[in-house]
Amino acid sequence: MSDNGWPADRIDTEHAHSARIYDYILGGKDYYPADREAGDAMAREWPALPVHMRANRDWMNRAVRWLAEEAGIRQFLDIGTGIPTSPNLHEIAQSVAPDSRVVYVDNDPIVLTLSQGLLSSTPEGRTTYIEADFQHPEAVLGSEEFSRTLDLTKPVALTVIAIVHFVLDEDDAVGIVRRLLEPLPAGSHLAMTIGTAEFAPEEVGRVAREYAARDMPMRLRTIEEAHEFFEGLELAEPGIVQVHKWHPDGTGEQGIRDEDIAMYGAVARKP
Numbered sequence: 188m189s190d191n192g193w194p195a196d197r198i199d200t201e202h203a204h205s206a207r208i209y210d211y212i213l214g215g216k217d218y219y220p221a222d223r224e225a226g227d228a229m230a231r232e233w234p235a236l237p238v239h240m241r242a243n244r245d246w247m248n249r250a251v252r253w254l255a256e257e258a259g260i261r262q263f264l265d266i267g268t269g270i271p272t273s274p275n276l277h278e279i280a281q282s283v284a285p286d287s288r289v290v291y292v293d294n295d296p297i298v299l300t301l302s303q304g305l306l307s308s309t310p311e312g313r314t315t316y317i318e319a320d321f322q323h324p325e326a327v328l329g330s331e332e333f334s335r336t337l338d339l340t341k342p343v344a345l346t347v348i349a350i351v352h353f354v355l356d357e358d359d360a361v362g363i364v365r366r367l368l369e370p371l372p373a374g375s376h377l378a379m380t381i382g383t384a385e386f387a388p389e390e391v392g393r394v395a396r397e398y399a400a401r402d403m404p405m406r407l408r409t410i411e412e413a414h415e416f417f418e419g420l421e422l423a424e425p426g427i428v429q430v431h432k433w434h435p436d437g438t439g440e441q442g443i444r445d446e447d448i449a450m451y452g453a454v455a456r457k458p
Contacts (some may be wrong), residue, residue, distance in 0.1 A: 201263040203401045205353060206269045206295055212237050213244065213254055217270045217301065225401055232393035235447035242348050243380055244272070245439045246430035246452045250378045251276050253281035253423075253434055253454065254344045258376055262343040264333075266321050266367065267350035268293040271304035276346065277314045278307075286311040294320040294326050321350060322358055324366040342374035348395050349450065351416075352382030352405050361415050367456060371419070373456045377420060380450045381413045382406075394449075413451045422456035427453040 203225035207218040211226045218226075230236045254260040261284055265276050268291040278286035291314065293306045302316040315336045319326040326404045327333060337343055345368055354360035365447040368377055384391040384407040413427050425433065430442045 194315065203403075204297075205398070205403055206293075206298065209240060209349070210270045210272070212240050215270060215272060217297065225397065229394045229397045232397060233390040234385065235387070235390070235444075236394060238443060239445045239449055241439065242431045242443060242448055243341065243450050243452075246380060246433060246450075247276070247346070248274065248279055248350050249434050249436060250452065250454055251279045251344075251346070252283060254376055254378065255280045258342075258344075258454075258456070259422075260342055260344045260376060261374070262337050262341060263287065263289045263346060264327075264337065264343055264367070264371075265289060265291050265346045265348075266327070267347065268298055268316075269295075270298060273302050273304070275305055275313070275442045277305065278297075281312050284312075285309040285384070288312055288336050289314045290327075290333055291316045292319055292321065294318060304354050309391065321347075322354065322363055323367075324363060324384055327367065328370055339370060340373055341372065342376070342402045343371045344376045344378055345371060346378045348378070348380050349382070352407055353403060355404060355406050364416055371457060373457055376419065376454055377422075377457070378452075378454045380415055380452045381408055381416065381427075383410070383413070383449055383451055385409060385428070386448060390446075393451045407449070410451065413453070419454060420457055423454045423456065427451050 200219045205223045207222035208226045212220050226306040231387055277289040299318050300355040305316055306314050309313040313336055313456050315332040317330050413455045429448045430450045431443045433452045
């Protein structure tokens with residue numbers, strides 16, 4: 188076992204990992220020296236990186252609350268969950284509707300080991316965790332945990348947050364998202380954040396090179412490419428915008444400049 192209690196034979200402690208870098212920059216504790224080194228190097232290249240990452244996390248909070256309050260969604264499929272950080276998705280949804288059900292999906296053994304933090308459901312609701320690869324939707328959709336937790340006669344929110352920029356063109360991120368959305372009934376929603384370099388191309392480009400140097404190549408997308416994920420869906424207002432501009436609630440957006448944010452966010456309904 189590692190010092191963290193994780194199974195040492197499944198955890199690569201020598202190389203940085205995107206979820207642990209995110210955890211480190213957000214002030215978490217579930218990272219290793221390689222992740223800290225990577226995060227520090229990236230923040231030197233783009234000092235706004237912590238602002239950008241916090242804004243993405245804040246977007247998740249607002250989008251899930253909107254889905255529960257405004258769209259009436261009571262079921263969520265969260266792809267690429269990452270290291271648990273309170274409030275987790277189910278905590279937000281169940282604070283609005285205690286009977287909400289959430290399926291979390293990730294393929295990182297660290298997330299699996301820490302997943303107890305994702306399973307503290309209300310008595311009325313339910314949460315479960317599936318260890319599966321985002322790039323193999325059938326492993327998610329065909330799992331017993333999925334069928335036992337979600338009722339496909341009722342709408343589901345598919346949340347794909349801060350992950351598709353790690354999916355290269357040859358792996359067809361748009362196709363993967365469509366395959367996940369396909370079995371979900373009408374009235375379901377897609378909520379996504381999508382990495383972009385359109386607002387600070389030089390700085391974000393340098394961060395992307397730091398990721399690539401650690402075997403984590405990125406595919407950053409234009410606004411036109413972001414729209415491809417939502418073809419055939421009905422975008423909720425205000426459409427696809429930088430995450431700090433999507434339904435701001437006044438709690439974290441003040442003073443954020445457009446060039447500090449490298450993520451688009453949007454929510455759309457499946458007709």
